Amino acid sequence: MNKGKLHLVPNILSEDGHYCLPAYLTPLLSGLKYFVVEEIKSARRLLKKLNASINIDQLEFWMLNEHQSEIPPEVMHRLKDGDEIAYISEAGCPGIADPGQNLAAYAHQIGAEVIPHTGPNSILLALMASGFNGQQFCFHGYLPNKQPLLGQKIQYLETESRQRNQSQIFIETPYRNQQLFQELLKTGHGETKLCIATDLTGKQEKITTRKIREWKNHLPEMHKVPTVFILYAGIY
Template sequence: MSTNTSGTLFLIPSALASGSEQAVTTPQVVEVLRRVRCFFVENERSARRFISALKIGVDIGALELYEWHKRSDFQSLDAPLKKLLSGTDFGIISEAGLPAVADPGAQIVAWAHRHGVAVRPLTGASSIFLTLMASGLNGQSFCFHGYLPIEKEARSRKIREIEQAARQGNAQIFMETPYRNNALLDAILKQVEENLQLCIGVNLTAADEWVFTQSVKKWKQSPPDLHKKPAIFILGKPPA
């Protein structure tokens, strides 16, 4: 339950791909962006670029943007958080896609709940669910693992864990920083049993997007170059 005096925290989806802003942003998001002036953002530059690309008449220079990333602490945001508690509405904008999903904005959302601030999620594009929708894998039972470990041994253990769950028919969704995609794909193709299905979704909502599902064995025959391309991976079996 929210307090009577605090503002509302709006979770504002941003575009997944440059050039898709107007196509994927809903009227609900546009309405909120036209009236909210204070934002917690993962990256100030990309947030300004996103709002500017919508061409909705917002004075970009008048916005108050407060960066929040995985190394931030609440002490650095003391003033804007007090402003939120005092009745000013705020938004959270991730660098791409849904805020607070595989995103440090989740910490601010948790803070808002602890302090009785109303939280309103808004509708927008999610590369995770767009890929799952298009995968042909189990949309009834799935698990999102977020970013896999960077260190090779830890990543290998995690892939084995994911493979075991995928064998049970549960879709296993995960991702990597784009410049490490090829290393992750190489590890998957070396470790995972060949008859499991692997879906890869790349550049979702962009003009050159693609989503394709086939066996690990077939991916081995012609692995794609995913370097610096935003991608989602799903390992599993087709639904029974």
Template sequence: MEKGKLYLIPTYLSSTNNGDNITNAVKNVIRTTTYYLVENIRTARRYLSSLQLGLDIETIHFEPMDKRFDEQALPALFKPLLAGVNMGILSEAGLPAIADPGNLAVRYAHEQDIEVVCLEGASSIILGLISSGLNGQQFTFHGYLPIDPVLREKKIRTMEQIALSSGYSQVFMETPYRNQQLLTALTKILKPDTVLAIGADLTGQEQYSRSKKVSVWKKTFFKLDKIPCTFSIGIY
């Protein structure tokens, strides 16, 4: 029996996005997909409904795949795929499998020789980097930084050392409600001449990208509370 395909389906980056931000190719896949692995069921249902594709949401099957996900559940979840039914992965924002557990499903799909299909969509990581003016040829993405203040400071200093010695841009992110706290920590820990770039609400109606030396950031009030952001540090 021919196996189904696993589609990596993009979602909105900003709460102000709408269906115009999603390509027709993505919408066509969504029209015919009834099984999903999702980071958040409520967000996934709201996203599919917002596309106004005439879907009957109650007939669509969602399985949660959040940070508490146990990959031992994958064999059971993949039964539709092995039976020839296509399945999609939805992140809470942007592209799946980056800074979310979707990579576990993708890895398992490869192990089972299931075709993985990437669909075009926005990535806050790439958008934040290309709008920063920092090195886009060599960079490292670190995901979310440690919550513990001591470990976070150690991580920030390590990233800065790598950026200054190698020229590689260092890209990372934080949960929106901790963005302001992170910005304060960055301006205290980083050297004055290190460049800090922030991409906020990317693709949204209030999106902005700022790239300045830390010495300038210290003199600038920038409100980031509850706004999705990416951060990059490096040198010019």
């Protein structure tokens, strides 16, 4: 029996970001019938953008996200039977701060082939442009959004960065960006550096690194804009 194949397919970070996807994805995805997706609407939009002639109604979609975290039984059966399936993230790379890791783990468990495909990743793009330590870094996902936990977490990350010479990367729900930024200004040491990367790969992309004391005179516009924050108190 043929081994099943699981393709891990990145999605764009912004509406203007299709140029970041490799050209070979178009014929690959056009030849597949089965798709596990984090969000059906964004996956269908991506497929149509890559190939306007694709017949979406002939494709099969299953959801896998934070609300539907169980791998659909039919997906399990198809991988076991040797079918080829693509998992498409809602934005960025599958398995990186993304539920695709569960499907990849299952595919390995049954001996299916797992094939990652290149594409945009906001975490790495922000780190690349930050000027911070790219050999020692840690991604924390979302920080607590309530006090005093948020302030305590920022202090912890700053200490970790200083002691380990480590870049500390985190994100926030876009409508809470300003709240997080204000807490960083309030809690962080003035000499600690902060990189703010907004709308990565989009028309309004902006990546800026300043000391926290300098940010107090340069308030960024990032309300409801996808943003990556990187804190760095080390020496590099």
